[in-house]
Amino acid sequence: MQALYAQLLVGLINGSFYALLSLGLAVIFGMLNIINFAHGALYMMGAFVAYFLLNLGGINYWFALLLAPIIVGIFGMILERTMLKFLTGLDHLYGLLLTFGIALIVQGVFQNYFGSSGLPYAIPDQLRGGMNLGFMFLPIYRGWVVVFSLVVCLATWYLIEKTQLGAYLRAATENPTLVRAFGINVPRMITLTYGLGVGLAALAGVLSAPINQVRPLMGADLIIVVFAVVVIGGMGSIMGSIITGFALGVIEGLTKYFYPEASNTVVFVLMVLVLLVKPTGLTGRAA
Amino acid sequence: MPDTAIAEAPAKAATGGNILQVRNLEAWYGESHILHGINFDVNAGEVVTLLGRNGAGKTTTLKSIMGIIGKRAGSVKFNNQEIIRATSDKIARMGIAFCPEERGIFASLDVRENLMLPPVVREGGLPLDQIFDLFPNLKERLNSQGTKLSGGEQQMLAIARILRTGASFLMLDEPTEGLAPVIIQQIGHTIARLKKEGFTILLVEQNFRFASTVADRYYVVEHGKIIDGFSNSELAANMDKLHTYLGV
Numbered sequence: 275m276q277a278l279y280a281q282l283l284v285g286l287i288n289g290s291f292y293a294l295l296s297l298g299l300a301v302i303f304g305m306l307n308i309i310n311f312a313h314g315a316l317y318m319m320g321a322f323v324a325y326f327l328l329n330l331g332g333i334n335y336w337f338a339l340l341l342a343p344i345i346v347g348i349f350g351m352i353l354e355r356t357m358l359k360f361l362t363g364l365d366h367l368y369g370l371l372l373t374f375g376i377a378l379i380v381q382g383v384f385q386n387y388f389g390s391s392g393l394p395y396a397i398p399d400q401l402r403g404g405m406n407l408g409f410m411f412l413p414i415y416r417g418w419v420v421v422f423s424l425v426v427c428l429a430t431w432y433l434i435e436k437t438q439l440g441a442y443l444r445a446a447t448e449n450p451t452l453v454r455a456f457g458i459n460v461p462r463m464i465t466l467t468y469g470l471g472v473g474l475a476a477l478a479g480v481l482s483a484p485i486n487q488v489r490p491l492m493g494a495d496l497i498i499v500v501f502a503v504v505v506i507g508g509m510g511s512i513m514g515s516i517i518t519g520f521a522l523g524v525i526e527g528l529t530k531y532f533y534p535e536a537s538n539t540v541v542f543v544l545m546v547l548v549l550l551v552k553p554t555g556l557t558g559r560a561a
Numbered sequence: 562m563p564d565t566a567i568a569e570a571p572a573k574a575a576t577g578g579n580i581l582q583v584r585n586l587e588a589w590y591g592e593s594h595i596l597h598g599i600n601f602d603v604n605a606g607e608v609v610t611l612l613g614r615n616g617a618g619k620t621t622t623l624k625s626i627m628g629i630i631g632k633r634a635g636s637v638k639f640n641n642q643e644i645i646r647a648t649s650d651k652i653a654r655m656g657i658a659f660c661p662e663e664r665g666i667f668a669s670l671d672v673r674e675n676l677m678l679p680p681v682v683r684e685g686g687l688p689l690d691q692i693f694d695l696f697p698n699l700k701e702r703l704n705s706q707g708t709k710l711s712g713g714e715q716q717m718l719a720i721a722r723i724l725r726t727g728a729s730f731l732m733l734d735e736p737t738e739g740l741a742p743v744i745i746q747q748i749g750h751t752i753a754r755l756k757k758e759g760f761t762i763l764l765v766e767q768n769f770r771f772a773s774t775v776a777d778r779y780y781v782v783e784h785g786k787i788i789d790g791f792s793n794s795e796l797a798a799n800m801d802k803l804h805t806y807l808g809v
């Protein structure tokens with residue numbers, strides 16, 4: 275039983291990263307109509323920025339949690355202003371190729387300077403150690419990642435579904451021309467939305483640094499699974515991407531316990547099954 | 562340019578100073594040249610109606626004023642400020658509000674969110690209770706999805722949401738299109754009431770019977786030009802011409 279709970283926890287942790295990343299992808303896709311293949315590289319940058327902040331600036335984890343998403347978010351907004359915005363109205367394929375190219379360049383640069391091995395990032399003092407829950411031992415940092423990710427996901431959901439700013443976003447997703455004709459600076463909103471989606475990826479990167487180390491290809495490995503998650507959940511829905519993210523993490527964890535041989539493929543098998551039954555994904559609208 | 566000469570000598574406006582001055586307005590959709598030099602004026606407090614057959618360029622004229630047609634040329638002055646090169650968000654913030662032909666109700670927003678969507682651009686917008694007074698149906702359906710409303714209710718919502726913003730110049734594109742007679746009547750009352758409240762309205766209508774109940778002046782659009790203009794008192798005298806213009 276201990277092993278089952280341990281795998282469940284691993285599943286929830288992975289699910290947290292899947293949810294944060296696929297949420298960002300959904301937000302970006304909704305507003306920019308771009309499938310952001312640079313997402314994994316930006317996640318990796320989040321972890322590296324946290325690493326630099328600590329080792330070059332002496333800035334600790336807690337500040338990195340705030341600063342890294344802002345710094346990487348600004349980098350993302352520069353990408354949007356200088357490149358992505360010119361893709362408006364073009365086929366998805368162009369956005370896919372451009373963001374994939376950006377991902378390769380960013381990862382290449384980091385690999386050039388840091389090789390492929392991982393750099394250590396210590397768990398902050400306040401979150402060291404663990405708790406004995408009776409039925410299992412819970413490393414505090416891992417519990418923190420799950421809870422904090424869930425809170426961030428729900429806050430993002432609330433922002434988009436329940437606030438006036440979110441109403442602008444949803445309306446501009448449907449009819450940007452009309453929203454702009456009401457007096458809203460839609461181009462600026464698009465830039466900020468990309469920054470938000472990228473910031474969520476960077477936040478996931480910071481959260482993951484103490485667990486998975488900091489590696490140039492950490493995002494490249496993860497993003498493939500995240501895209502399968504997105505395909506399963508469908509691109510259209512904010513809550514859908516959160517739930518699918520956590521659910522698939524858990525399913526993966528359970529598979530590791532019950533049938534370890536399939537644990538690396540279960541998400542992709544599910545993706546194929548969902549595509550066969552409902553090509554737009556479980557909660558999705560047509561792209 | 563004989564067309565211009567006709568258009569620039571419209572019936573004298575009954576009301577205040579010039580709000581909108583459109584001169585030699587041209588517009589393109591991609592390569593196709595749609596407006597070929599539109600000229601007309603709207604004065605403060607007036608209801609001015611653009612008439613014309615389907616495809617004449619009425620909607621394109623409103624969209625060009627609003628700044629949502631990619632390529633346009635000529636001059637559009639709003640309160641004496643040139644806006645031909647301004648972006649649509651800037652134009653909206655100067656106090657022009659647009660109610661599109663297709664209504665533009667957002668499916669992912671409920672009625673309340675649709676109503677509250679356009680930001681307030683200046684003081685003097687209608688307070689919500691007055692808006693619900695004009696459109697009582699909306700008050701009961703605030704939590705419905707925007708596109709679940711009937712066609713008439715959607716049209717009311719599309720008008721209602723631009724009354725809040727403080728814009729004093731409204732452009733309504735065929736607000737009666739496809740609606741039942743009693744709803745058309747209600748929209749007519751609304752426009753009359755808005756005029757009384759001091760709004761200036763540029764209306765596009767195919768239904769000139771409806772238009773004649775609210776308009777002060779008319780312009781006739783054909784092939785992207787204004788080919789005629791007259792006041793409501795001259796309507797009877799122009800009826801035969803109008804029938805020819807509109808092919809009715």
Ligand SMILES: Nc1ncnc2c1ncn2[C@@H]1O[C@H](COP(=O)(O)OP(=O)(O)O)[C@@H](O)[C@H]1O
Pocket residue numbers: 590593595613614615616617618619620621622
């Ligand atoms: N999005 C568009 N792309 C290309 N041509 C268009 C577009 N919208 C309208 N047109 C053309 O522009 C002309 C004027 O259209 P419009 O202004 O909508 O006419 P009206 O509102 O008077 O019925 C028509 O010939 C129409 O086919």
Ligand SMILES: [Mg+2]
Pocket residue numbers: 619620621662734
């Ligand atoms: Mg039209």
